[in-house]
Amino acid sequence: MSGAEEGRELQVLDPDECYRLLAEEEIGRLGVNAEHYPLIFPVNYALDGETIVIRTDVGTKLGAADHANVTFEVDRIDRRTRSGWSVLVRGLAEAVTTEHRAELVERTRASGVEPWAPGEHGHWMRLIPQGISGRRIVPGQLPPAFGPEGYL
Amino acid sequence: MSGAEEGRELQVLDPDECYRLLAEEEIGRLGVNAEHYPLIFPVNYALDGETIVIRTDVGTKLGAADHANVTFEVDRIDRRTRSGWSVLVRGLAEAVTTEHRAELVERTRASGVEPWAPGEHGHWMRLIPQGISGRRIVPGQLPPAFGPEGYL
Numbered sequence: 001m002s003g004a005e006e007g008r009e010l011q012v013l014d015p016d017e018c019y020r021l022l023a024e025e026e027i028g029r030l031g032v033n034a035e036h037y038p039l040i041f042p043v044n045y046a047l048d049g050e051t052i053v054i055r056t057d058v059g060t061k062l063g064a065a066d067h068a069n070v071t072f073e074v075d076r077i078d079r080r081t082r083s084g085w086s087v088l089v090r091g092l093a094e095a096v097t098t099e100h101r102a103e104l105v106e107r108t109r110a111s112g113v114e115p116w117a118p119g120e121h122g123h124w125m126r127l128i129p130q131g132i133s134g135r136r137i138v139p140g141q142l143p144p145a146f147g148p149e150g151y152l
Numbered sequence: 153m154s155g156a157e158e159g160r161e162l163q164v165l166d167p168d169e170c171y172r173l174l175a176e177e178e179i180g181r182l183g184v185n186a187e188h189y190p191l192i193f194p195v196n197y198a199l200d201g202e203t204i205v206i207r208t209d210v211g212t213k214l215g216a217a218d219h220a221n222v223t224f225e226v227d228r229i230d231r232r233t234r235s236g237w238s239v240l241v242r243g244l245a246e247a248v249t250t251e252h253r254a255e256l257v258e259r260t261r262a263s264g265v266e267p268w269a270p271g272e273h274g275h276w277m278r279l280i281p282q283g284i285s286g287r288r289i290v291p292g293q294l295p296p297a298f299g300p301e302g303y304l
Contacts, residue, residue, distance in 0.1 A: 008270045027229050027236075031183055031190035038183035038190030040225040042238045073192035077179050082268040084179075086194045116234040116289050118160045137268050 007140020008083075018087045018134040022074055023047055030054065030127075031071035032093075034064035045072070046113035050129055052089065053111040055121040065093040065125060072127055087134035089127065096124040159292020160235075170239045170286040174226055175199055182206065182279075183223035184245075186216035197224070198265035202281055204241065205263040207273040217245040217277060224279055239286035241279065248276040 013021070022028075030041045043054045052072050070093040075086035096108045108124050115121045165173070174180075182193045195206045204224050222245040227238035248260045260276050267273045 008268065010269050010271065026231065029181060029192060029225060029227075031192045033185060033190045037221050037223050037242050038185045038192075039242075040181060040183045040190075040192060040223050040240060042225070042227050042229070042236075069189050071189050071192050073181060073194070075181075075194050077194070079178065084194075084268075088192060090189050090191075116160065116236075117162050118289075119162065137270075 009138040009140070011136045011138060013085065013087065013134035013136055015132050018089075018132045019047075019050060021076075021085060021087055021134065022052075022089075025074050025076065028052070028072050028074040030065065031073065032064045033068065039064070040073075044113055044115045046111035048107055048111045048126070052091070052127040052129070053108055053113050054125050054127070055113055055115055056123050056125060057120045066095045068093055070127060081139040083137045083139040085134060085136035087132065089129045090131040091127045091129040093125055093127050096126055161290040161292070163288045163290060165237065165239065165286035165288055167284050170241075170284045171199075171202060173228075173237060173239055173286065174204075174241075177226050177228065180204070180224050180226040182217065183225065184216045185220065191216070192225075196265055196267045198263035200259055200263045200278070204243070204279040204281070205260055205265050206277050206279070207265055207267055208275050208277060209272045218247040220245055222279060233291040235289045235291040237286060237288035239284065241281045242283040243279045243281040245277055245279050248278055 026044055026046070027042055028045050030043050032039050032041065043056070046053045070091060072089040072091065073086060075084060077084035096105055098105070105124075108126060178196055178198070179194055180197050182195050184191050184193065195208070198205045222243060224241040224243065225238060227236060229236035248257055250257070257276075260278060
């Protein structure tokens, strides 16, 4: 449509690549249906295999997510080259409680997720993926706005 | 809970500050209820006053969002200082068609949003905010992991 899009390419990422990218990051966005909206919360996360582990306080996120269909989005954006990737996980969220077997509780806590936000985060949640998809926008060979040498 | 949280502060942002932050960025994440999940799509956006303008092709995003409750999340994260802000808009999405008055169509197109992804983006959508909220995590005075001088 415009010159800015010339040479740009959209790649679909396979699941292995999606999980590899997830393993590199530490902030994602939890999507939860609550209060008549698809609410989006940035959260710290860690991986336990392919399961996403987050910690939360008792509130909207936990109440609406437990045993519900949730999503988890992670991306990395480069405004200079107008490129980046994003991964979207669809899954089932489950609060980890003392009713779970000890081995699961231990593995969840061992994932090492550590929230940046101050305050209580005594509740742990596992997000079991049921689908994962991703895409990447690759910059063209000749970014139209400026060449690499023009960027200070 | 851990040393990493010491001195860290969580601020609630007022709506003016939220809109000011939205005006600085160009990528946000559209939340749409579709396919039994709160799907999250990164998109380029621009502002027309307090209305968020995005462009899209005909597909999941457009079909599920038009005349529906959607959300729009924008954030900026600094992994080094483990801080950042996020803003969440709750609103009503509306596809802009030729049935709208010409002045609205013109203003929408004049917002200047330009998708990074290649391909058709011939459909325009306006997201009319019905609520906006934001928060910021401010780093502590003494980040525990390392001092500024320790970061190369």
